Amino acid sequence: MAISDARARLAELVESAEAGTVTYLTRHGHRVAAIVPVDLPAEAGSARVRAFARDFADRRRGLLDRLAE
Template identity: 65%
Template sequence: MSEPAAELPISDARDSLADVVSRAHYAGRITYVTRRGQRLAAIVPADLAEAIERAEDAADVAAARDALARIEAGEVPISLAELREELGL
């Protein structure tokens, strides 16, 4: 069972980084590092971060397969220039 998430100002996190990392590793605690009350980052257990990366990779693979299937079905992909224009880049 993991501990509930905590918030910690960046100055305190800097002073107690080893303890924060140990709590993430051994207790599964997520600690949000804040500045002026705004969350900037999170220290999370490595297995959680790895699970998120695997899920993102799986979503990327599924999206790529879907795009290839649409192209094979005759859909015409847009060019990079068109995409940039559409996104306002």
């Protein structure tokens, strides 16, 4: 969800998190943050953070490779 949309729907997003839903916030179409349930198991959160970090690094590496061409 775009950050600009999330601002207007914050209460709804908090209710979704309370119900167990993870909502990713995007800027220019790229994930930049997440609204997560507070009781999300640490293992799941850590795995998601690692996956997000890998994805982020891969996208940036691809961009740098294209710029170097």
